[in-house]
Amino acid sequence: MFATWCLIVSISCLTSVIAKDVVHFDKWLDEQGISADSVDYETWKANLEYVEMHNRGGHSFTVTMNKFAHLTPKDLIKEVNIVRHQHTGDDHVVVDQVPPESVDWRTKGVVTPVRNEGKQESSHSFSAADAISSYIAINGGKLVEGSALEITDCCHYHPCSGRFVENAFKCVHDIGGLCAAAGYHREHECACNNATCTPFGTVNGSRMVPKDNEQALEIAVAQQPVQVFVDANNPSFMMYKSGVYYEPNCTTTRLDHSMLVVGYGKASTGEEYWIVKNSWGANWGMHGYIQMAKNKNNNCGIASQADYPY
Incomplete structure (x- = not known):
C-alpha cells in the first residue's frame, strides 16, 4: 500500500x-x-x-529565456565567424595618461541606436559601422547610422559567406567613405552597390589596442568607442539578461563575435565592467547592451583583438 x-x-x-x-x-x-x-x-x-x-x-x-532560448550557442554563433588574431592596423601607442573613472559615450549623444543583425550573421559589419558613426560624431560630424550592409557587400572577402573583413576601417577609406544605412540599397545579392549613395563621412584606417591589455583598452575607450571581438559561444552569453557578465568557461583566443565597447564603469557591488553594445536587437540583454567583466584576466577575450577608426 x-x-x-x-x-x-x-x-x-x-x-x-x-x-x-x-x-x-x-x-x-x-x-x-x-x-x-x-x-x-x-x-x-x-x-x-x-x-x-x-x-x-x-x-x-x-x-533569461529570451528569443534565443530554443537554440544552442553553436546554432547562433556560426563557425565561419571565428576570428584569428591578426594585425589589422597601426599600433595604438599608450600615452602617459590617467583615464576617467567611468565613461559612457551614450550620454554624449554619439552612439547610434541598437540594431538587430538578424540573418546577416555579420556582427563585424555592425560594430565597424557603429564605430565609424561614433568617430565621425565625436569629431564634429553629425551622428548618422552607418550602413552595415555596405560593409558586408563591399568589404568582405567573400560577400554573404559570413567571413569577417580583415580591416573594415581601411576598406571604408579605400571605397571613399561610408553611406548611411538608409541610403545604401542592394540591387543584387552580395554585390557592392555603393556607387548609388553618398558617404556621410570617412576614416583614414584603424589603430590596434595592444593585445590582451585592458588598461590600454580603457585609455582607448576614453577617447572613443572601440570595436572588440569576444568568445560568445556560451549559453550564458546567448541568454544574458542583466548584471556584470563573467564567464569562466570563456577563452581569450576563440573569438567568434564582434561588438562595440562604448564605455566602462563600476557596479554598486564593486565589480568593474565594460559597457558593450551588441547587434542582437534592443530586446536582448540590457536593452541591447551587456556589462562585461573588466580587469578579470581579459575575460572572453575582450581585449584580445580590439581596434578603432581614426
Whole structure:
C-alpha cells in the first residue's frame, strides 16, 4: 500500500512538472511569436533548466529565456565567424595618461541606436559601422547610422559567406567613405552597390589596442568607442539578461563575435565592467547592451583583438 501510494505521488508530481513546463513553453512561444514546429522542445527545456539553475547560483549576472532560448550557442554563433588574431592596423601607442573613472559615450549623444543583425550573421559589419558613426560624431560630424550592409557587400572577402573583413576601417577609406544605412540599397545579392549613395563621412584606417591589455583598452575607450571581438559561444552569453557578465568557461583566443565597447564603469557591488553594445536587437540583454567583466584576466577575450577608426 505504501509503495503504491509513493508511486502515485511520484507520477502526480512528475505530471505536474511536465504540465508546468508545457504552460511555460506555450507562453514563451506566444511571447516570441515563434511556431512550435520550428522549435526543438528538448533544447528549449535544457535551456530552461540551465536558466533556473544559473539564477539560483548567486552569479554576478542573470540569464533569461529570451528569443534565443530554443537554440544552442553553436546554432547562433556560426563557425565561419571565428576570428584569428591578426594585425589589422597601426599600433595604438599608450600615452602617459590617467583615464576617467567611468565613461559612457551614450550620454554624449554619439552612439547610434541598437540594431538587430538578424540573418546577416555579420556582427563585424555592425560594430565597424557603429564605430565609424561614433568617430565621425565625436569629431564634429553629425551622428548618422552607418550602413552595415555596405560593409558586408563591399568589404568582405567573400560577400554573404559570413567571413569577417580583415580591416573594415581601411576598406571604408579605400571605397571613399561610408553611406548611411538608409541610403545604401542592394540591387543584387552580395554585390557592392555603393556607387548609388553618398558617404556621410570617412576614416583614414584603424589603430590596434595592444593585445590582451585592458588598461590600454580603457585609455582607448576614453577617447572613443572601440570595436572588440569576444568568445560568445556560451549559453550564458546567448541568454544574458542583466548584471556584470563573467564567464569562466570563456577563452581569450576563440573569438567568434564582434561588438562595440562604448564605455566602462563600476557596479554598486564593486565589480568593474565594460559597457558593450551588441547587434542582437534592443530586446536582448540590457536593452541591447551587456556589462562585461573588466580587469578579470581579459575575460572572453575582450581585449584580445580590439581596434578603432581614426
